[in-house]
Amino acid sequence: MTRERRGLQTRLIHADEELNDSSAISPPIYQTSTYRLSSPEEGARLGAEIAPAKFYTRYGSPNTKQVERVLADLEGAEAALATGSGMAAITVALMSNLQAGDHVVAQRTHYTATITLLAEVLPRYGVEVTQVDQRRPEEFERAIRHNTRVVYTESPTNPTLDVTDLRFAAELAHAHGAIAITDNTFASSYNQQPIALGYDLVVHSATKYLGGHSDVTAGVVAGRRDLVERAWEYLRVYGPVLHPFEAWLLLRGLRTYGLRMREHNRNAMEVARFLEGHPAVERVYYPGLPSHPQHELARRQMPGGFGGMLSFELKGGYDAAYRAIGRTRVCALGVSLGGVETLITHPASMVYAHNSEAELRAAGISPGLVRLSVGLEDVEDIIEDLEQALS
Numbered sequence: 001m002t003r004e005r006r007g008l009q010t011r012l013i014h015a016d017e018e019l020n021d022s023s024a025i026s027p028p029i030y031q032t033s034t035y036r037l038s039s040p041e042e043g044a045r046l047g048a049e050i051a052p053a054k055f056y057t058r059y060g061s062p063n064t065k066q067v068e069r070v071l072a073d074l075e076g077a078e079a080a081l082a083t084g085s086g087m088a089a090i091t092v093a094l095m096s097n098l099q100a101g102d103h104v105v106a107q108r109t110h111y112t113a114t115i116t117l118l119a120e121v122l123p124r125y126g127v128e129v130t131q132v133d134q135r136r137p138e139e140f141e142r143a144i145r146h147n148t149r150v151v152y153t154e155s156p157t158n159p160t161l162d163v164t165d166l167r168f169a170a171e172l173a174h175a176h177g178a179i180a181i182t183d184n185t186f187a188s189s190y191n192q193q194p195i196a197l198g199y200d201l202v203v204h205s206a207t208k209y210l211g212g213h214s215d216v217t218a219g220v221v222a223g224r225r226d227l228v229e230r231a232w233e234y235l236r237v238y239g240p241v242l243h244p245f246e247a248w249l250l251l252r253g254l255r256t257y258g259l260r261m262r263e264h265n266r267n268a269m270e271v272a273r274f275l276e277g278h279p280a281v282e283r284v285y286y287p288g289l290p291s292h293p294q295h296e297l298a299r300r301q302m303p304g305g306f307g308g309m310l311s312f313e314l315k316g317g318y319d320a321a322y323r324a325i326g327r328t329r330v331c332a333l334g335v336s337l338g339g340v341e342t343l344i345t346h347p348a349s350m351v352y353a354h355n356s357e358a359e360l361r362a363a364g365i366s367p368g369l370v371r372l373s374v375g376l377e378d379v380e381d382i383i384e385d386l387e388q389a390l391s
């Protein structure tokens, strides 16, 4: 008897096989912007299709089809759409479901550009947004209005690692005729499966764990087929598509996703424990630690693990943080996350520089907060590096 569904690593390596029409094990890169059409009829047919594979590269390409197949499989989604960045995914997922007069319930803490989109861009197009404390389900409930169309979440949050009750948020949206969309970048699909928790759409910055090697900027929208097709229409109009080479790089990164995530989880847990026990550290934010106020909720909705992201505050506040991040040698000082290398960042000055002080305060990002994307180096070396930087 065969198992109903193959294991994750097998699917990551084989799910797109039938879409490779060559005998090359590593699929060819279709580095072309357009295709020779076999007849006027074929041209008319492809021109009217949603996301044809071989017509015009802004509409899609064999490389995006392959990576979308693997991403849909990974999310347990009906369909997936690859985009040119995580923000492209978030923008098309939201814009394709909203119009003037609609209302969105979102969180007070989101990725920096998402905050700008929610607080500044959407209101200019007549969409109202209420941002709530993501740790309090009752605030989501109170924020719902008759015209709420989208409940938008992100859990754990970047960079404060707060946990949102995702099942609750999805059920609340549906009970009021809205749809639920979540940014799953920080958690990763290996650890957390929002579609199984009731979500209609999941978005990611695939620049992070999905690509995994800090060499590609990409995004994904996955979920209900009708909503993914609608998102494609907006991607076709706005234009921030994933190009063939980038799609190929993302696919190559995905082949080892399960193995990488397992190690990210393991290394981050060890680093979190080390930091929690360090005398210079005031507080560690990592949902895998029993001291995290929402540890039980995280255990329930992140069955795969708690991810590779953590933040911490030093006893000396901003000055101590700045001193420490300038001294690491294994941990590279830089923005972004989810790659094989450990990255250390100062969110207030490096990531949220385009947000107002009020937005930072509302998002709970203090001047002394340090964020760590724990990579895949030997964990003893990461810890030794942090030890010397904190000494």
Ligand SMILES: Cc1ncc(COP(=O)(O)O)c(C=O)c1O
Pocket: 085, 086, 087, 088, 111, 154, 158, 183, 185, 186, 204, 205, 206, 207, 217, 218, 219, 336, 337
């Ligand atoms: C949680 C989260 N969502 C979205 C994005 C945006 O992704 P991209 O930079 O690929 O546009 C980021 C980027 O850091 C992120 O951390």
